[in-house]
Amino acid sequence: MVRFTRQNFLKVFMTAFSGFFLFLGSGYVQKTVSAQQAITPSTGKVGLVGIAIKQEENTGRLIVETVFPNSPAAAAGVSEGDIIVAINNVPTQRMTPEEAGSLLRGHPNTPVTLAMERAGTQQAYKISPNRELVSGEVALFGVSIRQEEGTGSLIVETVFPNSPAAGVGVSRGDIIEAINGQSTKGMSPERAGELLRGQPDTEVALRLRQPTSRRVLEVETRRAILNLNE
Incomplete structure (x- = not known):
């Protein structure tokens, strides 16, 4: 059995893919995306919304799994469990996590529009945060x-x-x-x-x-x- 402990940080930026963990605006990481697939080295800077998503098995809906602190999504009031209905006016019905990630990521300080549905209610809301370099580990x-x-x-x-x-x-x-x-x-x-x-x-x-x-x-x-x- 081989053991390896990594102490240093790896420079990365999120891109679409991994998840399961999926990082929206990055894509976590392909039928669904896992966390591992969300992390890709980049020579440029990638702007993110700052949430992780999962795809619901039975319905295929894209659900917010995590909202990262101090992210554009957090500032806009997105909550865990919220349903992503559309991205930039494109309905997410039948959308793969890879496709969602490709729509969500982009250059820092560029806007992305999300149509959402509040978890546990039928309340719909729309936000247009600017993508940012999201802090988090x-x-x-x-x-x-x-x-x-x-x-x-x-x-x-x-x-x-x-x-x-x-x-x-x-x-x-x-x-x-x-x-x-x-x-x-x-x-x-x-x-x-x-x-x-x-x-x-x-x-x-x-x-x-x-x-x-x-x-x-x-x-x-x-x-x-x-x-x-x-």
Whole structure:
């Protein structure tokens, strides 16, 4: 078993994808987006709204899972559980998290219009916050993942440099078979993201299968704090 503890911050900006954890305006991280898929290195600056979303299984609705403190969304009064009805006047019905992320992210100080429905009520409201570089820290494993069509397997799409995943030898194309002892068979990327993220410096264990050699790799590492604004 290999252990890796990351102490330094990784420079990142959120882009559409990961989530499950999905960062709106970034896209958390593909049927749904997991947190891991939300984090992508960038040479430019990406403006975000400052919320994490999840896609409701039965209805497909996009739901606000987290509102980051001091974000444009927080300032506009968005609450956890609110339903995203439209983005820039485009209805979110049948919209994938990737598509939502591509609409939400953009250059800092540019506006994005969200039509929302208040959680637990039929109250509708509309906001047009400016995208900003959102402050906040999230503990992640350091990969983006996608779900393979046909098999439903969760595949490592990207391994971020200097991340915990890179430190324990995870490679692009590896198949994730289990997370923290839980099989990924039938698991959505959203659920995988929930298992991969957590408190800083907490352990996460994965079983992976390398696509060419079929060799099984068991890794155990610690989630890293990613400074989203550094």
